[in-house]
Amino acid sequence: MQSIDFKAFTLINQFAGKWHLLDALMIAMAKYGPLLFVILLLYLWFKKSEDGKQAAILTVISLAAALLVNQIIGHIYFRPRPFVFHNVNLLLPKSPDPSFPSDHATLSFAVATLVLFWNKKIGVYTGALGILIAFARVFVGTHYPFDVLGGAVIGSTTGYFVWNLKPKLEFLTRYVIDIAKKVRLA
Numbered sequence: 001m002q003s004i005d006f007k008a009f010t011l012i013n014q015f016a017g018k019w020h021l022l023d024a025l026m027i028a029m030a031k032y033g034p035l036l037f038v039i040l041l042l043y044l045w046f047k048k049s050e051d052g053k054q055a056a057i058l059t060v061i062s063l064a065a066a067l068l069v070n071q072i073i074g075h076i077y078f079r080p081r082p083f084v085f086h087n088v089n090l091l092l093p094k095s096p097d098p099s100f101p102s103d104h105a106t107l108s109f110a111v112a113t114l115v116l117f118w119n120k121k122i123g124v125y126t127g128a129l130g131i132l133i134a135f136a137r138v139f140v141g142t143h144y145p146f147d148v149l150g151g152a153v154i155g156s157t158t159g160y161f162v163w164n165l166k167p168k169l170e171f172l173t174r175y176v177i178d179i180a181k182k183v184r185l186a
Contacts, residue, residue: 008145009082012138016089027091029136034104036129037111040122050177055118057173058162059111066110066158067103070151074098082144090141102143105134105151113159130155 017023044056079100082088097103108130116123134148162169 109155
């Protein structure tokens with residue numbers, strides 16, 4: 001299995017460092033792509049509709065749950081990053097964090113999945129952005145493909161479960177929205 005993972009990694013990472021414009025795009029997506037999701041959350045929150053605010057709150061819950069799962073997995077199973085054992089085209093500074101699962105992919109797919117349930121049209125774009133961020137993490141040499149795939153599965157799964165818990169979380173979303181209105185943040 002690791003052989004397939006490394007072969008796929010090599011296939012993607014071999015193009016890093018060859019074209020400045022492509023490298024700049026992949027570095028930007030790998031590093032700052034998740035900030036686009038933060039902008040989306042702010043948009044959802046400050047949108048006039050209650051369901052947008054509710055989607056933003058559910059997305060934050062999904063993110064927190066997904067990243068908690070990542071932390072637990074990272075403490076149980078530490079997979080070194082590709083640059084530890086292989087000569088790679090590394091375009092970002094080395095990170096000591098575990099390679100599996102990818103936090104960036106997890107975050108991206110937790111948001112994309114929840115947004116897809118909330119609004120299919122916007123969800124398609126967030127899904128595409130999630131795929132681009134996951135691909136960029138492999139391209140720049142910081143993750144193996146199975147790392148981002150694992151992150152995508154974790155993020156999508158938590159997004160799915162949180163969306164399906166929406167009726168049970170209504171009291172919490174309502175409470176947060178009411179508090180935000182009182183302090184004029186909604």
